[in-house]
Amino acid sequence: MTLKNTQKNIESTKQLSSQMAWVVGVAFTFFIALLGYVLSIVPGFSLIGQLACAIIIAVAYRQIFGYPEKIRQGIHFSSKRLLRVAIILYGLKLNINLVLSDGLGLLLLDAGVIVFAIFTMLGLAKLCKADKNISLLLGVGTGVCGAAAIAAVAPIVKSNEEDTAISVGIIALMGTVFAITYTILWPVLPIDAIQYGIWSGTSLHEVAHVALAGAPAGENGLAIALLSKLGRVFLLVPLCFIFIAIMKRKNKDNKSSDASIEFPWFLIGFIVCSFLGTYVFGQYIPMSENVMEGISTSTTWLLTASMVGLGLNVSLKDLRARALRPLVAMTITSVLLSIIVYIIL
Numbered sequence: 001m002t003l004k005n006t007q008k009n010i011e012s013t014k015q016l017s018s019q020m021a022w023v024v025g026v027a028f029t030f031f032i033a034l035l036g037y038v039l040s041i042v043p044g045f046s047l048i049g050q051l052a053c054a055i056i057i058a059v060a061y062r063q064i065f066g067y068p069e070k071i072r073q074g075i076h077f078s079s080k081r082l083l084r085v086a087i088i089l090y091g092l093k094l095n096i097n098l099v100l101s102d103g104l105g106l107l108l109l110d111a112g113v114i115v116f117a118i119f120t121m122l123g124l125a126k127l128c129k130a131d132k133n134i135s136l137l138l139g140v141g142t143g144v145c146g147a148a149a150i151a152a153v154a155p156i157v158k159s160n161e162e163d164t165a166i167s168v169g170i171i172a173l174m175g176t177v178f179a180i181t182y183t184i185l186w187p188v189l190p191i192d193a194i195q196y197g198i199w200s201g202t203s204l205h206e207v208a209h210v211a212l213a214g215a216p217a218g219e220n221g222l223a224i225a226l227l228s229k230l231g232r233v234f235l236l237v238p239l240c241f242i243f244i245a246i247m248k249r250k251n252k253d254n255k256s257s258d259a260s261i262e263f264p265w266f267l268i269g270f271i272v273c274s275f276l277g278t279y280v281f282g283q284y285i286p287m288s289e290n291v292m293e294g295i296s297t298s299t300t301w302l303l304t305a306s307m308v309g310l311g312l313n314v315s316l317k318d319l320r321a322r323a324l325r326p327l328v329a330m331t332i333t334s335v336l337l338s339i340i341v342y343i344i345l
Contacts, residue, residue, distance in 0.1 A: 021071050021073050022071075022074040022077060025068075025073055025076070026074040026078055026082075028071055028074065028075065030305045033050075033308055035054070036051070036052075036054025036056075036304060037054075039057065049176065050300065051147060051300075051304050051307055052172035054304045054311070055307050055310075055311040057311075058165075058312050059165075059312075062312050067312060067313070068312070078306050079308075079309025080306075082306045083306035084269075085302055086151075088269035088272075088273055089302070090233075090270065091269070091277065092274070092276065092281075092292075096274055096278040106228050107231040109202055109231075109341075110228065110231035113202050114232065115143070116340070117333055117337060120139070120336060120337075121333050124328075124329035124333060125325070128329060129325065130325030130326045130328070131322045131323075131326055133157070134167055135329055136153075137153065137163065138150075138167050138171060139330075139333070141171040142330060144236050145205075145206065145232055146175055147171060147307065148236070149236055150171065152240055153239070156240060156244055157243060157247060158247075160313075162313045165313055166322070168310065170323065170326065174205065174331065174334060178204055178209065178334055180213075186216050193218050193221035194221060195345045196217045197214050197217050197221035197223070198225070198228050198345060200214045200225040200228075201224065201232075203334075203341045210228075211225075
């Protein structure tokens with residue numbers, strides 16, 4: 001009996017230790033997310049935002065102190081589960097009615113932007129021998145909606161956490177550079193506020209980047225910019241299902257590979273939240289601006305904590321070896337995209 005009790009105590013201690021590691025790991029990602037928020041308030045760093053600042057801190061921590069193995073379980077939870085929750089809540093920001101009623105023409109342009117970004121990135125990656133997986137994620141992020149799109153597609157194409165973190169970091173950095181460039185160019189461009197808004201919404205990377213660039217054009221310019229961007233967010237779901245079909249066919253042709261593809265159930269949650277935000281909370285049970293702002297803030301924090309988990313997996317040695325060429329390819333793609341959309345307008 002004594003031996004059995006001892007074994008039970010040992011197992012109980014191990015379970016408690018595992019639970020504590022999980023709690024501490026999750027708390028650790030939120031702590032670095034908090035540091036990222038504080039850093040994003042500092043002049044200069046405010047231009048790249050909380051998400052990018054948190055990733056920078058996470059990557060720096062990994063290089064200086066190494067990966068915190070003892071709390072891996074909690075960090076892994078943040079980078080996987082919290083990421084999916086953030087994407088689901090992100091659906092509340094998508095007004096389906098607005099996209100379908102006022103943005104059908106823009107939706108076609110958005111679809112063209114996504115196709116161009118992905119295929120141009122893959123073409124340039126092949127040309128300059130860049131990492132194909134990172135280039136694909138950057139193509140999706142450039143074409144759709146930055147970090148959220150990368151996070152949604154990454155598990156479907158079986159991207160590892162390091163590639164995902166590298167891609168998110170690059171998209172945050174370059175998106176900020178382009179958004180600031182747009183605001184500088186706006187006063188000297190021979191286009192009106194509406195045209196400028198469409199240009200910003202259909203060619204910039206993150207929703208935050210579109211908001212940053214569109215604000216100087218006034219309320220109408222910003223509204224049309226966000227509408228253009230919402231169309232690209234709307235197309236994220238069908239794009240993910242296209243990737244699922246491609247991966248299943250690829251695995252079927254290659255019998256030696258793992259044919260199992262995890263269905264992205266979080267996309268169903270994204271769709272449900274989009275319908276709830278549009279038809280339930282938007283029409284029958286209106287939510288106050290404070291509540292919506294709270295949900296938006298929570299989504300940002302969840303996404304930031306999950307990106308910290310990804311950032312902790314980044315090795316700068318691999319970053320230097322594998323990210324430079326995709327960065328060059330993405331810069332070329334983004335410049336071409338901006339020029340082409342501007343000419344179309």
